[in-house]
Amino acid sequence: MKKLLALLIFFFALLFISTSGVAEIRVLSVKGAAAYKIGRQWTPLKQGMLLAVGTKVSTSVRSSVELKINNNTVTVKPLTIMKITENVFNKTSSATRLGLRRGIVRVRVNRQARVKTVFKVSTPVATASVRGSATIVLFGPTLGMRVIVLSDIIEAEGANSGPMFLYGNLQFWQKLSKGDPESPMAGMEDFVTKTHALFITLDEEKAFQLFGDDFMFYEPGQRGVQGQGAMVPVSIYLIWPQ
Amino acid sequence: MRRVVFLVAILCVFAPGFGQEINFINEISGKKVVTFGDGVRMYMYTLGKAPAGFDADVKTLKSMNLLRGQNYEKDAPLRRGMLALMIARHLKLKGSLFYLMFDTQRYAHRACVADKIMAVNTSEWDTLTGDELLEVMAIVAERMEEKK
Numbered sequence: 001m002k003k004l005l006a007l008l009i010f011f012f013a014l015l016f017i018s019t020s021g022v023a024e025i026r027v028l029s030v031k032g033a034a035a036y037k038i039g040r041q042w043t044p045l046k047q048g049m050l051l052a053v054g055t056k057v058s059t060s061v062r063s064s065v066e067l068k069i070n071n072n073t074v075t076v077k078p079l080t081i082m083k084i085t086e087n088v089f090n091k092t093s094s095a096t097r098l099g100l101r102r103g104i105v106r107v108r109v110n111r112q113a114r115v116k117t118v119f120k121v122s123t124p125v126a127t128a129s130v131r132g133s134a135t136i137v138l139f140g141p142t143l144g145m146r147v148i149v150l151s152d153i154i155e156a157e158g159a160n161s162g163p164m165f166l167y168g169n170l171q172f173w174q175k176l177s178k179g180d181p182e183s184p185m186a187g188m189e190d191f192v193t194k195t196h197a198l199f200i201t202l203d204e205e206k207a208f209q210l211f212g213d214d215f216m217f218y219e220p221g222q223r224g225v226q227g228q229g230a231m232v233p234v235s236i237y238l239i240w241p242q
Numbered sequence: 243m244r245r246v247v248f249l250v251a252i253l254c255v256f257a258p259g260f261g262q263e264i265n266f267i268n269e270i271s272g273k274k275v276v277t278f279g280d281g282v283r284m285y286m287y288t289l290g291k292a293p294a295g296f297d298a299d300v301k302t303l304k305s306m307n308l309l310r311g312q313n314y315e316k317d318a319p320l321r322r323g324m325l326a327l328m329i330a331r332h333l334k335l336k337g338s339l340f341y342l343m344f345d346t347q348r349y350a351h352r353a354c355v356a357d358k359i360m361a362v363n364t365s366e367w368d369t370l371t372g373d374e375l376l377e378v379m380a381i382v383a384e385r386m387e388e389k390k
Contacts, residue, residue: 033261037268044264060264062290081268081271101373102376141373142374142377175361
């Protein structure tokens with residue numbers, strides 16, 4: 001009887017330890033030169049350090065930092081500056097928010113059945129919400145924010161757009177020069193659209209060979225009034241495989 | 243014992259370099275307009291070389307054929323075209339026929355746009371903020387790694 005009781009106590013203790021957690025931000029590894037700032041001073045970042053909420057992390061060229069935030073892993077890529085703005089972790093919920101000022105972060109969130117996990121990466125133009133999945137978030141002051149899905153589903157939301165659910169090869173891209181994000185298929189354009197050689201005239205083919213994309217109109221600019229897309233006639237030829 | 247002394251000596255030589263690099267990056271990150279001198283120094287870090295002062299750095303970049311002019315002003319604002327020309331020469335970009343014909347800042351910028359190193363809504367005349375310079379240099383560093 002005593003043995004059974006001891007076993008039960010041990011089992012419940014184990015269950016308690018596994019479900020309850022402490023909010024912890026730990027530096028797993030540092031490659032190259034990286035620094036953290038809390039207050040005014042930048043200090044070199046070292047493996048095994050514990051960081052507080054509000055800490056900024058900066059990496060140099062060919063440098064990266066791996067952080068463990070609760071049960072989740074964040075890899076800070078080269079030439080990135082980010083801030084850990086929020087981190088709450090208890091038995092039932094986990095909420096983490098990173099502010100990405102510039103650069104690239106790779107996030108892998110481990111979903112736990114009993115813990116409601118919210119992990120957000122925010123930039124000045126949009127927010128990506130990672131729940132039990134992996135993603136890469138890029139942000140630059142001219143190229144804007146891009147969210148690439150590595151596994152499962154990611155939710156991304158621009159400042160002027162509703163939430164967008166991304167999976168597979170779909171990407172979220174919010175340029176700074178535009179109010180709305182690009183089509184989530186923008187990153188797939190190389191695979192989805194392909195001009196069949198039969199429909200390019202010899203002149204066009206020659207011109208492409210000679211001039212490449214020098215004469216391409218890079219920026220479509222504003223087409224009509226915002227929200228009212230202009231109608232453009234498009235011919236589509238479908239060749240069905242036999 | 244000799245090995246330990248040797249290792250310590252190496253650490254003493256390289257440790258301040260790492261510190262300087264990250265401090266410089268964090269310092270220019272907040273700048274509203276970066277100078278040509280900042281651009282040259284940042285390029286040296288991206289190449290994995292330790293900067294040795296503006297004149298020496300310019301000499302190094304000239305020896306690598308990234309810079310070809312006679313006079314460069316350290317404190318002049320860095321224009322996107324200046325940076326694009328260094329990048330296009332360094333990465334040997336071929337996205338613009340006109341760049342291959344005319345080695346100028348204008349077409350080097352076009353080549354950088356074609357290669358998705360710079361955004362389309364930028365101009366070769368734009369000055370750069372610190373974050374913009376670092377954004378471009380992050381892409382350059384990535385392309386360098388890809389080429390290896």
